[in-house]
Amino acid sequence: MLYVTRKMHFSAAHRLHNPALSDDENLGIFDKCNNPHGHGHNYILEVTVCGKPNPATGYVIDLKKLKKIIDDEIITKVDHKHLNFDVGFLESVIPTVENLAVAFWNILYTKIKEGKLYKITLFETETSFVEYYGE
Amino acid sequence: MLYVTRKMHFSAAHRLHNPALSDDENLGIFDKCNNPHGHGHNYILEVTVCGKPNPATGYVIDLKKLKKIIDDEIITKVDHKHLNFDVGFLESVIPTVENLAVAFWNILYTKIKEGKLYKITLFETETSFVEYYGE
Amino acid sequence: MLYVTRKMHFSAAHRLHNPALSDDENLGIFDKCNNPHGHGHNYILEVTVCGKPNPATGYVIDLKKLKKIIDDEIITKVDHKHLNFDVGFLESVIPTVENLAVAFWNILYTKIKEGKLYKITLFETETSFVEYYGE
Amino acid sequence: MLYVTRKMHFSAAHRLHNPALSDDENLGIFDKCNNPHGHGHNYILEVTVCGKPNPATGYVIDLKKLKKIIDDEIITKVDHKHLNFDVGFLESVIPTVENLAVAFWNILYTKIKEGKLYKITLFETETSFVEYYGE
Amino acid sequence: MLYVTRKMHFSAAHRLHNPALSDDENLGIFDKCNNPHGHGHNYILEVTVCGKPNPATGYVIDLKKLKKIIDDEIITKVDHKHLNFDVGFLESVIPTVENLAVAFWNILYTKIKEGKLYKITLFETETSFVEYYGE
């Protein structure tokens, strides 16, 4: 079993805010991440697929194909967007790095047909990131 | 003459839009950077100061002091903010990476009293950055 | 289950030396790392916590809180210190990157109360690092 | 159990081509990676060894020794070489990053006698890498 | 005056060999870089343009346009190629990092019409790079 990973980038704005809570509670929990106009990040997304190499090609999945899937399903929908307002599949999701990772997993899981999606790694900044294995 | 540099980070949202132009012109010029709700970045700011080392300390400027100046004058005002709405000194500035670098220079130039401000380097992403020497 | 990680930095001196062995044996084993006055590193410490996101916040643990715990319990005690002389919890520990990772685990394990400590990753240099999962 | 890793670099040329397929099939599968004269990469190889630290040294394996093993067994044989023509142990292997990782595992597995080889990580570029655990 | 930079990547094979010298002289000068089948690198190319920001846009040059010029004029011609055999504008050039930087300058200089080409920076590896200012 081999684990192959493609790293991608996108830039987006977001605001951490739970509409079920009061403004004071939101500020208490999310602090500067609750700024009303939002703030933003250069996210780094790593998608890891596992499987056995095809003997004819030596590939688990052609990383150029994996790049195209991630581009089509995720990057074009979130890059240069505000994650609270502009992304259909994030409606009513608080866009923490944890919730984004799970949302990306749920989309990519059914689209990857060579090998099997193994892990989503998402960096919000150089110093903060999350990993999700689908359960 | 020695050139000492302190690197800092901040995360912010912005939108590229010139209110003097039509919506179509704005979209034509700024493309996906014109997204109405904005998008965002993890900016990297490098501030370079030049001077001769003080013989008693071996410092051009104590980099811990330089960090404090940059924190107080810039980072606390732009980090986790929307650059189009939340920052006094950017009012009526189109927040391109070029215009931000000039605005940061104008603020820091008078605040640095050991050595002399020499250069502002500002990365919008890992692959795009600007340098400004004050003229 | 999600795995969230916060990366931190500290700078410290250390010397690899086992007082139970002769000077010749120490030099034979530790080579240039046995230099009597010590040498030093910019360490990178990554702390990974696992858990389920709180539905009200979308956080496993607020990474700003995790940063504060690591700062209070580890960074303030080792940053700009000599690990052989200045750190109470490292007394009589040979400060290899392996032993440091275990010592940091033992301190952090009881301090993290949202989610559960999952992994300590410690880089001594850009090319050498260790991972520890607590057993 | 601790996991220690040494990162190394090498530069090599390669061409992805399966002689059992037609030229058209090869171009269809490998696209620009099938360029007849080959192309090249700066590979990053990470070798992870697991074990318990020796109480006398605090080492799982001395990372200077691990570096020497990787240098002698792998780096000197592939650095500044064409992987399709110049490397005995890659004869008749399609040099995808997957197949290279497996080939490196098979060589290193028997040469590491302190601790146990746990993982091979191989980066072909900054954005594409593979991990292999030996099965 | 502002200096804006776009960073790009390409992967290529090359061989350092001067056909005017004997094989022994070539091996003496170029050592392992003279390997007959060639070797390869992931190059990083940074293109710096200087100018004044256009007041209507805040741009010296739109970095998306600069990226397109570099892609069309350089990257598509060298990426996944062997620099000694596959690139028209490198015919009879010894593909050292120095000569590549000059060749890229000569092509880009006339193609950049907003601002002025100021510098080419080319990394052959993470530890070796060259800068060229056109004279």
Place this chain on the structure above:
Amino acid sequence: MLYVTRKMHFSAAHRLHNPALSDDENLGIFDKCNNPHGHGHNYILEVTVCGKPNPATGYVIDLKKLKKIIDDEIITKVDHKHLNFDVGFLESVIPTVENLAVAFWNILYTKIKEGKLYKITLFETETSFVEYYGE
């Protein structure tokens, strides 16, 4: 004119302390960098040489030769050392990053005979560095 750079690493301990000042003055100026047992860093040293490429080789200076000069003259003398006690050419120098850069310039300037030493860049950490051009 081309500017070629070789990047190198070393790890060392140091203490910032001026024996001409009182202990209180030293602590006031150097703060945590004045810790009596010292602390340490992974330094990154970049050496830039300028010149015209030799038409027979395409090299300003063979970067493998430049690496050997830096290794012999600097790295072997400072790596895994305490800069206040173990390095002849730093005797009575306060080892700030500024003073180290000047000391390295003075040694390398006469040793580089192909091209001309142009710049020393020295990183003390990822966020703090100094540049020196010899005057």
